[in-house]
Amino acid sequence: MTTPVVDEAVGAMDMGSDERVRRRDRSAVLRMTEVEAAELAITPRNPITGEVADERMILNMGPAHPSTHGVLRLLLEMEGETVLRSKPIIGYLHTGMEKTGENLTFLQGPTNVTRMDYASPLFSELVFSLATEQLLGIEVPTRATWIRMLMCELNRVSSHLLFQATNGMDLGAVSMMIYGWREREEVLRFFEKVTGLRMNHNYIRPGGVAADLPDGWQDDIRHLLEIIPPRLDEYEILLNNQPIFRARLQGVGVLEPAEALALSVTGPILRATGYDWDLRRDEPYLAYDQVDFDVVVGTCGDSFDRYAVRLEEIRQSLHIVEQILDLMPDGDYRTQDKKVTPPPRARIDESMEALIHHFKIFTEGFHVPEGEVYAAVESPRGELGCYIVSDGGPKPYRMHIRGPSFANLQTLPHLMHGRLIADAVAVISSVDPIMGEVDR
């Protein structure tokens, strides 16, 4: 069953929309090496006619600019203050995580992938665990599934609050930075209570989660559900009708659905264009088919829509959390398969078999059958995928993470084309890249 917007966008794909993408591509994306850019900086020339154009210059923005979006570098070809072509240059945070992943066991894998998207680490752990469990062919208990869903939706809330904070600060609403962090601290306090860490939790592991929810978690969740929604209303009052905020975001960086699909864009950016696709509803994983939530879709595809979609998604995530509060089942928080799950620490003193299992799991690691699988979840930035190839050993033979921001960054030249440089800041912040998962 498809929606009209989906059909139209897919239909537009055949009617030469990629010709339109290609035309914009030629005029928007700056494809030149650093050497050429340096030469042009000395004698700028019109790229088509070749004559000297002294209004045109190549400006370098980054990689060390105010630390909201990490280490992204942009080469901007500008005529006066208008950005003509641009080129995002990434790689300043390349950590070799995919190579590191080949040297860590499947149990250690989440510690590695969690540091890719550091604003929403639980999603990376989740997708890695889902892929591993598909290869292992094991079932995760329902309580573990629901705990994962609860933690992931809270992580979506904290990640979108981070977006609200940094987006506001980039546009000049510096107080938004303070407000966004205020709520985020409440969510992080809950995470610290459950997982032990504020960030990079290593909580969702193949087989379930690392520990059960502590007693009294329902009260903490109720506290969060009480304090966050009124403050979201405060942000709307503060920002939505503020004329400067609207002028800086409305009509800035417009993206069309067909273009977004051609550029492999997913997540709030795709939904803000009006395209109705959310993996939680369309390819349900965990227990998303048992909870009721709306998929938030924008209308124009500009930066204001991207901001509004993410703000409303916080509300929808809190609605899901509220339902999980009532529906959380009892049971185990991790699978009882002894080959995969370490035994409880107390049993190690009593049983030789438990000691051997503990030893084998933590030194050598559990063996995963040969095969390859791709698992995907809907992270706050888009479709986060994990492709694992296993050769039957305890470590992944190849682990590849499909980072949504990596594909979303390709829209930057198209969104910034023809706009002022101040809009470039608004556009980057509305795309909300996290460079950890871009560069891996």
Next chain:
Amino acid sequence: MSDTEATVEEAAPVPASTSCGQSVLHPGRDAYLGTVESLRNEGYCSAIDLTVVDYLTHPGRTDLPEGIEPERFEVVVGLIDHARRTRIRLRVQVPADDPTVPSLFDLFPGTEAMEREAFDLFGVSFEGHPDHSRILLPEDWVGHPLRKDEGIGAIPVQFKAASERR
């Protein structure tokens, strides 16, 4: 066999398999572009992922269908069809002595950055790519780190304070 595979098979038989319940096609290098184009015409509207796997030290692949010669590199492409909510994966074998495949940029512009990453980390070239250069590593880097014959590059760890603590 799904409709997709049947239609693709009618044009030119592309070997197919399944892996953990996900359908996988194994076109040859020559049939690669044509297969992707016909999949796109059927409704696979977005290229989700493009990556490369280096099978140099793999003990032996058992999941390839008959008639496919395993080569050192494999280009893995993931496509998605939103209307029918299906995904499909393509695995193209690429030999080590001629690591080149056609680029998908004209069909799916979103694969531009993914192909650059594949070139950067594995050394697989993509013909027809508009900007064939390194993306993650510095431009003057030598080597392709994710290949299996390149080590991880770890340095020995020194615990300088260990002797003092005793």
Next chain:
Amino acid sequence: MARVPILGDVSGVVDEGLEGLDHNFVTARIEDLVKWSRARSCWPATFGLACCAIEMMATGAAHFDLARYGMEVFRASPRQADLMIVAGRVSQKMAPVLRQIYDQMMEPKWVISMGVCASSGGMFNNYAIVQGVDQIVPVDVYAPGCPPGPETLMHAILTLHDQILTGELTRRRDRTGGGAGIDLAQMPPREQPAPEPTDAP
């Protein structure tokens, strides 16, 4: 009730003449004043790279509040900054940029290496990450953690301030010719007053 002097009404002001010099002036050595001002208005440069940058921003936000130390103004321009908090993993591509930013800072400048990736390469002992920023810039305080929580970062900052005030930092830098290299775990404990001896049987 205390009398609040109305402007122009000087009847309540005590004129002690030259004897008032004792408590109406502050005297100190220039050196101490300089150290005090350096410690109390230490502006950080934004060098947030990865996950530690998020915790650094959290430290600057309202809950943990760096503004009470005068440090909430993260200067984007290194020319205006005193302190570089290297927050996050430094990749090979980023290393020359790091050095360039450090060179652009004006003396006196301090460096806090925040997190294990900046201090030693962290969990990423591989081809892509510089194994410790002290290979590139001289580091004064190492703050361990992955990521270090805001409390740890503030401990590092306060250690830096203490060491600036006592002059220990400058002494160490002169001795090593580079950074002070203070490891939070190895700091000698502050001198506590000896506990009162109790007459317990």
